[in-house]
Amino acid sequence: MPYKKETILSLVEKLKQLDDYENIAGAIQSGVDFLTGHTYETPVFNTAETARQMGHFIPLLQIPELWDDNDRLVLKLIASPLAWNECREAFLSAILPMMDKPGTSSSIVLRFSYFTSYLQQRGCTPEEIGSLMISHSRDGNNFDLSPLKFTPVRKFLQDLIKSAEPNVVDAYVNTWRKKGWNSLFFRLLVKGHPEREMEYLENILLLPDYIPDQQAVSRVLLQNNTDKYEPLVEKTTTQLAALPDYAAALSGYSLLAGHLPEKYNQRLLKAAYDFLAWPDAGTRAPESACSQVAGNVPPGNVPPGVLAVRSVLHLDRPAAVPYLGDLLAQKRYFHPEAFQVLADELNGLAAPMLLQALENDYDARMVLPVLSQLDKALYIDQLWPYTLHKLKSVRTLVAVILAEHPQALERAAELLGHKKADQRLTAVQILCKLDDAHARELLQHALHIEVNDDARDLMLETLGGHTLTDTDDLVLVTKLVTFAKKRHKLSKPAEKWLDDKALPPLYLLDGTVLTTDMMRFLIYRMSRVTEVRPDVEAIPLLRLIDRTRSGDFARALYKAYADQGGDLKLKYLMTLTALLGDDELAETLREDIQLWITTKRLKMAEHGVGALALHGSNKALRAVEFFSRRYRFRKGVVGAAAMRALEQTAAERGITLHELVDSLVPEFGFKGLYRFFEVKGETYRAFLDNNFKPAYLNDKGRRLKAIPVATSRETRNAFKALSKEMADTIRLQTQRLEQFLEEQRRWSVAKWQTVFRQNPVMSVFANRLAWALFNEADQLISTFYCEGQAMPKTLANDAVVFPENAYITLLHPAHLDAATLQQWKNKFAELRIVPVFPQLERPITLSQNYADVEYDYGDASMENGLPSGFMEQEG
Numbered sequence: 001m002p003y004k005k006e007t008i009l010s011l012v013e014k015l016k017q018l019d020d021y022e023n024i025a026g027a028i029q030s031g032v033d034f035l036t037g038h039t040y041e042t043p044v045f046n047t048a049e050t051a052r053q054m055g056h057f058i059p060l061l062q063i064p065e066l067w068d069d070n071d072r073l074v075l076k077l078i079a080s081p082l083a084w085n086e087c088r089e090a091f092l093s094a095i096l097p098m099m100d101k102p103g104t105s106s107s108i109v110l111r112f113s114y115f116t117s118y119l120q121q122r123g124c125t126p127e128e129i130g131s132l133m134i135s136h137s138r139d140g141n142n143f144d145l146s147p148l149k150f151t152p153v154r155k156f157l158q159d160l161i162k163s164a165e166p167n168v169v170d171a172y173v174n175t176w177r178k179k180g181w182n183s184l185f186f187r188l189l190v191k192g193h194p195e196r197e198m199e200y201l202e203n204i205l206l207l208p209d210y211i212p213d214q215q216a217v218s219r220v221l222l223q224n225n226t227d228k229y230e231p232l233v234e235k236t237t238t239q240l241a242a243l244p245d246y247a248a249a250l251s252g253y254s255l256l257a258g259h260l261p262e263k264y265n266q267r268l269l270k271a272a273y274d275f276l277a278w279p280d281a282g283t284r285a286p287e288s289a290c291s292q293v294a295g296n297v298p299p300g301n302v303p304p305g306v307l308a309v310r311s312v313l314h315l316d317r318p319a320a321v322p323y324l325g326d327l328l329a330q331k332r333y334f335h336p337e338a339f340q341v342l343a344d345e346l347n348g349l350a351a352p353m354l355l356q357a358l359e360n361d362y363d364a365r366m367v368l369p370v371l372s373q374l375d376k377a378l379y380i381d382q383l384w385p386y387t388l389h390k391l392k393s394v395r396t397l398v399a400v401i402l403a404e405h406p407q408a409l410e411r412a413a414e415l416l417g418h419k420k421a422d423q424r425l426t427a428v429q430i431l432c433k434l435d436d437a438h439a440r441e442l443l444q445h446a447l448h449i450e451v452n453d454d455a456r457d458l459m460l461e462t463l464g465g466h467t468l469t470d471t472d473d474l475v476l477v478t479k480l481v482t483f484a485k486k487r488h489k490l491s492k493p494a495e496k497w498l499d500d501k502a503l504p505p506l507y508l509l510d511g512t513v514l515t516t517d518m519m520r521f522l523i524y525r526m527s528r529v530t531e532v533r534p535d536v537e538a539i540p541l542l543r544l545i546d547r548t549r550s551g552d553f554a555r556a557l558y559k560a561y562a563d564q565g566g567d568l569k570l571k572y573l574m575t576l577t578a579l580l581g582d583d584e585l586a587e588t589l590r591e592d593i594q595l596w597i598t599t600k601r602l603k604m605a606e607h608g609v610g611a612l613a614l615h616g617s618n619k620a621l622r623a624v625e626f627f628s629r630r631y632r633f634r635k636g637v638v639g640a641a642a643m644r645a646l647e648q649t650a651a652e653r654g655i656t657l658h659e660l661v662d663s664l665v666p667e668f669g670f671k672g673l674y675r676f677f678e679v680k681g682e683t684y685r686a687f688l689d690n691n692f693k694p695a696y697l698n699d700k701g702r703r704l705k706a707i708p709v710a711t712s713r714e715t716r717n718a719f720k721a722l723s724k725e726m727a728d729t730i731r732l733q734t735q736r737l738e739q740f741l742e743e744q745r746r747w748s749v750a751k752w753q754t755v756f757r758q759n760p761v762m763s764v765f766a767n768r769l770a771w772a773l774f775n776e777a778d779q780l781i782s783t784f785y786c787e788g789q790a791m792p793k794t795l796a797n798d799a800v801v802f803p804e805n806a807y808i809t810l811l812h813p814a815h816l817d818a819a820t821l822q823q824w825k826n827k828f829a830e831l832r833i834v835p836v837f838p839q840l841e842r843p844i845t846l847s848q849n850y851a852d853v854e855y856d857y858g859d860a861s862m863e864n865g866l867p868s869g870f871m872e873q874e875g
Helices: 005-016 021-035 048-060 069-077 081-099 105-121 126-137 152-162 166-179 183-192 194-205 211-224 226-242 246-259 261-277 304-315 317-329 338-359 364-371 380-388 392-402 408-415 421-434 437-447 453-462 473-486 516-526 539-544 551-563 568-580 583-598 602-615 618-630 636-653 657-663 713-743 749-757 760-767 818-831 850-864 866-873
Strands: 675-679 682-688 694-697 771-774 780-785 807-810
Touching: 005 021, 005 048, 021 048, 021 069, 048 069, 048 081, 081 105, 081 126, 081 152, 105 126, 105 152, 126 152, 126 166, 126 183, 152 183, 166 183, 166 194, 183 194, 194 211, 194 226, 211 226, 211 246, 226 246, 246 261, 246 304, 261 304, 261 317, 304 317, 304 338, 317 338, 338 364, 364 392, 380 392, 380 421, 392 408, 392 421, 408 421, 408 437, 421 437, 421 453, 437 453, 473 516, 473 539, 516 539, 516 568, 551 568, 551 583, 568 583, 568 602, 583 602, 583 618, 602 618, 602 636, 618 636, 618 657, 636 657, 657 749, 682 760, 713 760, 713 807, 749 760, 749 807, 780 818
Parallel strands: none
Antiparallel strands: 675 682, 682 694, 771 780, 771 807
């Protein structure tokens, strides 16, 4: 019997969320048609790509013993050779975890019978079935040799391998010799055919380019039973040494020496010297000890380059120290972690060797952190020449160390006068690290003459942006622009392609036009910011600009930026236009963000929502809030960036995120609770009734049955479109308020009046819900309801008095006894109030510890909405 459409609808809806759904829609639809009985012929696919899409239907399958006609349709859908080849991995990944589910003996037997029969029909041999199950169980991707615990899959595999004929066992061993180590197969083999154990292990320990796993396998074997496995590990290590495979030999002898030092120390020492003398040690030895089996670094595994240095120092220190010094003098390969071994083993004696490594151009990023662990008196004087090093990373590391030099201030001051910018930057780094009064004085003096912007930015960061003491913005800006001009920063546009003189003028608040130097200073300083925020030296000038007249400039600059393809390196221009732009610019930016999301330029979209939040208008912030909800899960980096931007905006305004979102509820052209319009010289008012529909009052306050006949078509159409415009807002606020009911969010009386009594949409919510008034001691004072603009009333129809410091929440049934709750239900019925969501009928699930839960988890879960969003996504 075919699937009902409703059964697979949720799966299809999830598939539609895939980024490439348009490319696979045809194949998906052919699968849906077959599963729902619209077609009876199994779809035929000509390409592997289309056949692979049938794997999306595999999650519909039940546990094998429950397979019915519907399941057999899915199995038939992936049964053709091409489809099976493309979908086999997905099938096994989905079904194999089901095989270990609890069940009766008979159901488990039936489960494996159906499963293996289907695999045999696809051409799998018994050995292939067993090996596939071992691979997909993931139980063998480790180095665990403990006895297997019972599961249905392991029991089945144990019986399967134990009963296998010799030729089938040969096939198993051959398969897993090529695949490499698998602890599950090994334990099954030992249990069923112990005579083949050493054959399998020897093959594993001789696999080429398998050192991390050979090292891990040898370790667990020797730990498990040294007497039994020492001959095997010794044999394979000797064979590898004879190849010669110096890295593998070193690893093997190291493990053997750990258990039998008297027998193997000398062989280990020879292997270590052989490895260090190996000309190709740096290129052929494995740099990473990452396991091909487990995908991580097995505990105890040490890179051969580190093991060799440690071994010679342990076993032959008098000869090893000059030998290793010679290697460093010859600039021979040294593993990065081996420098730490030198420090650990030799302490202060390592300082000359590490300094020699620096002189011979070994990676200073590896050597300097190790050197800094030693007594500074041993090396710090010899680090000053490295302030001239060609690499910025090296100079930065040296600066951190040299800041602790007894003469750091004096020598950094000298370096601050160097003719090269790189060295002056290093001096600044030392002074910034010192961060004392004299260092800050030097930085302050150098700041406005330093032409290297990296150095200046570091100074500004250290000085906290407080570079001048003037309190008047115009005086401050004039000085900053003058200094920048003397540093030759304003002689040309910030970007070669930017014709900044063709841009519309910018105006100061006093009505004067910004000079070219001021405008260039603004763009130049914004170019120094890597995040989406205003530059510290640009902020005073931004405060002086008349935002009401800067829209033309912002749009022209944004167009110039967009014409460059929206280069990520130029995002500072987008930030600047957002800081200056009007609502038209905000709408353009919103559209571009949506385009960037659609075209998968997600990093641009992240910066875009940050810039949109900086714009600061309600329209812009509503768009940011929309992006935070729309992309909570899919393309979640954009949603997260939007949420961060909202949180930052709220913090800057000194309000909570909820309060910010409260302030963004649109008014849809209403002034307060009314929208005024004229008909033939008479003024009428529109308001929203309790169904969020426009209702109308004449100039005497009498409610009309309909909009006046003579109303213009434009006005009529505006009111007709209102319901559609408000739909998303109503849906969002309904969800928020229902969430706030459970969370028992608090509003101060003043905030509640602003949110619910002055906004046309929120006033309808106020009229269709019951409210609770608490005092500052969290004691319930009263419950009340609202009717239009009238004073809120209690259950007894008395006017509510709002005490000072009281707060308001949505009324939860948990606050009422049964009799009062019933009275409220009767009151709503009497007033024909239909709550926007179940309120009085809500089940009482709040425990006595509710307040503690709110306190402990409220901020994390309720401010960002992620848990509720996750639950929504999961249906």
